[in-house]
Every structure is written in C-alpha cells, then in structure tokens.
Amino acid sequence: MIQQTLVIVKPDGLKKSLTGNILTRLSETKLRIVAAKVVHVSPELAEKHYIHLKDKPFFQEVVKYICGELHGAEYRRVLAMVYRGDDAIVKVRKLAGTTNPEEAEATSIRGQYGRLTTKGLFENVLHCSSDEKEAEREIKLWFEPQEIAEDIFPVESIETKVQRTVWK
Numbered sequence: 344m345i346q347q348t349l350v351i352v353k354p355d356g357l358k359k360s361l362t363g364n365i366l367t368r369l370s371e372t373k374l375r376i377v378a379a380k381v382v383h384v385s386p387e388l389a390e391k392h393y394i395h396l397k398d399k400p401f402f403q404e405v406v407k408y409i410c411g412e413l414h415g416a417e418y419r420r421v422l423a424m425v426y427r428g429d430d431a432i433v434k435v436r437k438l439a440g441t442t443n444p445e446e447a448e449a450t451s452i453r454g455q456y457g458r459l460t461t462k463g464l465f466e467n468v469l470h471c472s473s474d475e476k477e478a479e480r481e482i483k484l485w486f487e488p489q490e491i492a493e494d495i496f497p498v499e500s501i502e503t504k505v506q507r508t509v510w511k
C-alpha cells in the first residue's frame with residue numbers, strides 16, 4: 344500500500360552532523376522524498392505535533408527539544424521531510440528503531456545515534472510518523488499542499504488575503 348510518512352531530523356541530529364548519515368540510512372528503504380524543508384519550530388507547532396503527549400511529565404521538555412532549545416541557537420531548527428512509497432510508515436519506523444534509544448536495536452538509526460540524557464529525555468535524532476492517521480495529521484500540520492511534489496491528499500482552492508514576506 345502506498346503511504347506517506349513525516350520524517351524529522353531533530354536538533355540533536357543536526358548538531359551531531361548526522362543529516363547525511365540519516366538520509367543514507369533512509370535511502371535503504373527505496374522510498375522517495377516528496378517534500379523537504381528546514382523549519383524553525385515554534386512552541387505552537389511543537390505542542391500541536393506532540394498533542395498526544397500533553398499529559399506526560401516530559402511534555403515541556405520534549406517541546407523544548409524539538410524547538411531546539413536544548414542544543415544552542417545555531418541548532419534551533421529541524422529538517423522536515425515527507426517520504427512516500429510502499430508501506431512507508433512501517434519501513435521507516437523499523438529503520439528508525441524504538442523510541443527509547445537505549446532499547447532500540449543497535450543497528451537502527453536511534454540505536455546507532457540516540458542517547459538518554461541525564462535528565463531522562465530520549466534524544467533519538469529523528470521523528471517518524473507512527474500510523475496512517477498520525478502521518479496525515481502531521482504532514483498537514485507541517486506542510487502546505489504546494490510544498491509537496493506529489494498529490495498525496497485531496498486539496499481545495501480558497502481565496503485568502505494574507506500579508507506575506509517576499510524578496511525585495
């Protein structure tokens with residue numbers, strides 16, 4: 344089944360210069376990248392992204408983590424991508440490894456590169472969607488339709504009047 348999944352190289356992945364390594368590992372899946380951008384994550388976006396964790400004791404820490412507040416000003420960003428292809432969600436999850444990097448298979452991306460911080464946060468270098476419903480919700484949260492190179496979800500046209508920044 345053709346699926347799409349949101350993949351995010353988190354600030355620790357960027358800070359450790361792991362982007363190339365992670366993309367190389369992801370290419371093992373033979374999936375295709377249909378969208379990619381560097382994002383400065385706002386607390387609003389982070390809180391929406393991690394809404395399912397809002398009652399967890401580590402919620403504020405995980406929001407700070409994806410906003411880049413734990414890794415210095417130069418790493419206050421993430422690389423967000425959409426991968427698409429046959430069984431994309433399970434393929435990427437398997438390659439990524441389990442959430443806790445200490446328990447992840449040693450050869451998985453999180454097993455290879457993740458760590459448990461002294462504060463007990465799982466710094467696991469990448470995010471990937473957990474199921475189809477979450478993938479759709481997350482992709483629509485992070486990307487506009489025109490930023491995605493294939494038609495993955497239905498769209499509609501609406502007229503809006505918004506102020507936006509353009510090149511001078």
Ligand code: ADP
Pocket residue numbers: 396401405441442463464465466467470471472473
């Ligand atoms: P996943 O990222 O594998 O889909 P979750 O959505 O449950 O997992 O959690 C989001 C992120 O929050 C994880 O990737 C990890 O960085 C952090 N996290 C999750 N559970 C814990 C935990 N028990 N302790 C510390 N950090 C956690």
